[in-house]
Amino acid sequence: MGTAPTEILAFPSIKAIVRDNGTAEVVVAGNSRLVPGGESLQDLRNNALALVVSEAQILQRPVRVRIEDPDGHGELIVHPDSAVESVSYVPHPSRRRSQTAVTTPKTVAPAVTETIPEPASAPVEEAATVVKSQPWAPAPAGHEAGPDTGAEMTGPVAEASLERRSLKETSFLVSEPVLEPATQGWRGSLTRLGFRMAPSPEELAERDDIRTVSQHWPGPRTIAVVNRKGGANKTPTVVMLSAILARYSGAATVAWDNNESQGTLGWRTEKGVHNRSVLDLIDSSTELLSPSTNAAEIAKFVHHQTADKFDVLRSDENDEGDHEVTAEDVDIAHQVLTRYYRLVVMDSGNTARAANWRRMIEHTDQLVVPVTAVEDRAEAARLTLQTLQSRGGHDAQLARNAVVIVSESTDAKRSMSGEALKRAKAEAQRIADGFEPFVRAVVRIPYDPALVNGPIRYDALQPATQRAWLAATAAVAKGF
Incomplete structure (x- = not known):
């Protein structure tokens, strides 16, 4: 596989936990994902590894994962091609067994051999040998798994095995989090009548998306919304992503119109009590970056969305249009915004060759x-x-990890028969399917008249549209 375990990044933090009560979870950067059940403990291990492989495929690199199960604990390296390497595995010790951590960089399926002496009161003729294999990492293809060797317990080692275990090896906190009862659909209705009902799979999926977009990530994050064609839904996408991230995470979020001339983000959002734009922010950047400047000063340059809780930095609206945003302008504005905001969502123009477009991508x-x-x-x-792929490096990585959001055609929806609506949905699915092999995620959004004209408000959307945009934002957030 060509990569030493010591070179594999420990970020994001990944833990796979299998319990003897038949449940398991994979925790990625603090976000817990339930593992599908199985008929055996090994089924749970395999299902947990499948989720970790999926994470490695998203990141397109091997990942480290800490493992815990009823038999022991240790660490694995999991590759995007499903290959698994064991770094260490320590069986849980018993009162009469020693524990041996097996460190095997680049070796699959290590095992621990334990030798248990006969009780002192019995004739000692031959020691019993117990072989405990590493259950998480299967043997490599073309090889048969055989017993692995370990240090035999003799003399002081056998005596040490009888010593008491450290209190650090146990915990009384073994209870699972209590699952909140259903709040939606007929299950929610029964819950409100006093019959505690478990949530449906759909409600659990929605809760998982909410947890994902509610995270706080270390350091600022910048999202760029791009398509070189006008009318592709860039500005509504910027507004929806910003609204959902701000509403659920509570993190300071700004939507920035990085159009090389005049953009439309200011037309589709709420205007503040001033007319300032990105050019005014750049002119005042020295003051805004001063350590003595109060955080509230940024309000002089952005337009707050009172219902959706994010701010908007408008593009230049000079009637003469005599200023074109440069790469240096983008650097300055980004430096200011990432001082005051944790999340920056950038709208863009239609020219991928423009200096401000290329610097945005950086x-x-x-x-x-x-x-x-x-x-x-x-x-x-x-x-x-x-x-972006042809440029290689960071640009190509962004393209491979991109999220494509396919919205049903707004023009075609205005006066359509039922059959024509079916064709429109089929076309949206065809396009979504076409992008799927080339990017990290594709999400479909249904048509909603509240997105067509005028200011965009999250609360004005139909419930199905809100749910679709929540799923889209969760897909984006998983890339952080």
């Missing part, structure tokens, strides 16, 4: 490509991703 942590279900918008999205 600052980006997560790429989002919106597209309406129309052929030319989809083709423009494909070309945008292709351009």
Whole structure:
């Protein structure tokens, strides 16, 4: 596999836990994911490893995972191609057994051999040998798993095995978190009548998405929303991502219109009591970056969205249009915004060759490509991703890790028959399926008239649209 275990990053923190009550979970950066059940303990291990492999495939690199099960604990390296390497595995000790940590970088399926002497009162003719294999890492293809060797217990080692265990090896905190009862659908209705009902799979999935977008990540994160074609739903996407992240995480969030001339983000959002734009912020950057400047001073330059809880930094609205945003302007504005905000969501223009567009990409942590279900918008999205892939390095990594958001066509929905609506949905699915092999995630958004014209408000959307945008935002947040 070509990578020494010591070179594998320990970020994000991943833990796989299998319990003897038939439950298991995989915890990624503090976000717990339930593991599907199985008929045996080994089934649970395999299902947990499948989730870790999925995480490695998302990151496109091997990951470290700490493992705990009823038999022992240790550490694995899990590769995107499902290969598993064991770094260490320590069986849980008993009163009459020693524990031996097996360290085997690059060796699959280590095992621990324990030798147990006969009781002193019995004739000592031959020691009993117990072999305990590493249950998480299967033997490599083409090899048969055989007993592994370990240090035999003799003399002082056998006496040490009888010593009392350290209190650090146990805990009385073994209870599972109490699952809140259902609040939605007929299950929620019965809960409100006094019959405690478990939530449905759909409600559990929604709760998982809410947990994902409610995280606080170390350091600021920048999202760029890009498509070189106008009318591809970039600005509504920026507004929805910003609103959901701000509402659920409570983190300071700003939507920045990084159009090279005049953008439309200011037209689709609430205006503050001033007319300042990104150019005013850049002109005042020295003051805003001063250690003595109060955090509230940023309010002079952004426009707060009173219902959706995020701020908007508008593009230049100079009638003469005599200023074109430069790469240096982007650097300055980004430095200011990441001092005052944890989440920066950037709208963009239609020119991937523009200096401000390219510099935006350099600052980006997560790429989002919106597209309406129309052929030319989809083709423009494909070309945008292709351009980034061809540049290699950071740009190509962003393209591979991108989230594509496919919205059903707004133009086609206004006066359609039932059959035509079916065709429109089928076209949206065709486009979504076309992007899926090339990016990290694809999410579909249903048509909603509240997104077509005028200021965009999260509360004005239909419930199905809100749920779809929550899923899209969760897909984006998983890339952080």
